[in-house]
Amino acid sequence: EAEVAQSPRYKITEKSQAVAFWCDPISGHATLYWYRQILGQGPELLVQFQDESVVDDSQLPKDRFSAERLKGVDSTLKIQPAELGDSAMYLCASSLQGRGLAGFNEQFFGPGTRLTVL
Amino acid sequence: EDQVTQSPEALRLQEGESSSLNCSYTVSGLRGLFWYRQDPGKGPEFLFTLYSAGEEKEKERLKATLTKKESFLHITAPKPEDSATYLCAPNSNSGYALNFGKGTSLLVTP
Numbered sequence: 001e002a003e004v005a006q007s008p009r010y011k012i013t014e015k016s017q018a019v020a021f022w023c024d025p026i027s028g029h030a031t032l033y034w035y036r037q038i039l040g041q042g043p044e045l046l047v048q049f050q051d052e053s054v055v056d057d058s059q060l061p062k063d064r065f066s067a068e069r070l071k072g073v074d075s076t077l078k079i080q081p082a083e084l085g086d087s088a089m090y091l092c093a094s095s096l097q098g099r100g101l102a103g104f105n106e107q108f109f110g111p112g113t114r115l116t117v118l
Numbered sequence: 119e120d121q122v123t124q125s126p127e128a129l130r131l132q133e134g135e136s137s138s139l140n141c142s143y144t145v146s147g148l149r150g151l152f153w154y155r156q157d158p159g160k161g162p163e164f165l166f167t168l169y170s171a172g173e174e175k176e177k178e179r180l181k182a183t184l185t186k187k188e189s190f191l192h193i194t195a196p197k198p199e200d201s202a203t204y205l206c207a208p209n210s211n212s213g214y215a216l217n218f219g220k221g222t223s224l225l226v227t228p
Contacts, residue, residue, distance in 0.1 A: 004161075031214060033215065040220065041220055041221075042122075042205050042207070042218025042219050042220050042221055043162065043205075043216075043218050044218070045215040045216070048213070048214065048215055055213070055214075056213055056215060091161050091162070093161075095214070097214065106152060106164045106167055107152075107164070107216060108164060109154075109161035109162045109163070109164075110161050111160055111161050112159075112160070112161045114159070
């Protein structure tokens, strides 16, 4: 069964350091999402890609966070510099919908990257 | 502004004791409402999508229903393996991102 892959699964870093997370969506899924989930809360969208283009990054703290999906397949989320408040689970999700497709498809999530900033 | 409220925050049931979880929402133009299950330390797992008021969907011991303001996740004769956090997420026609509630943490004891 096709799955969304993420790495690393766990990351411990010190504040002011740079960290990067990688996501490989389900093959053929045009839309890719990065969410952040703080313990006890629901996931919150950071950035949404449609193929290689950013569709929504209104909640992405752009002074320290960046995301790219250069070839419209896998994606990288970077934080530089990391702050204590960035400790959370970072989730990647993908869905089928692409330009010109009708309907609305469910999002499938990867296992997440648990980030701890010391 | 879109809002989602899930209740209760936590629920403890005895095995076989049926109950319901509530998801109240306010969104401009509902495109669909999603239910996910999340086990500790893992990503959310898709359960159901509901598109219009009156729609119902079932999967094993779970049944999801939808009205214009709420969705319910009914759990019939739960088992310990149903213990998890259940998240609901309505989606408005302003975009494809999901607006998640905080979830209901369900514990089913033998």
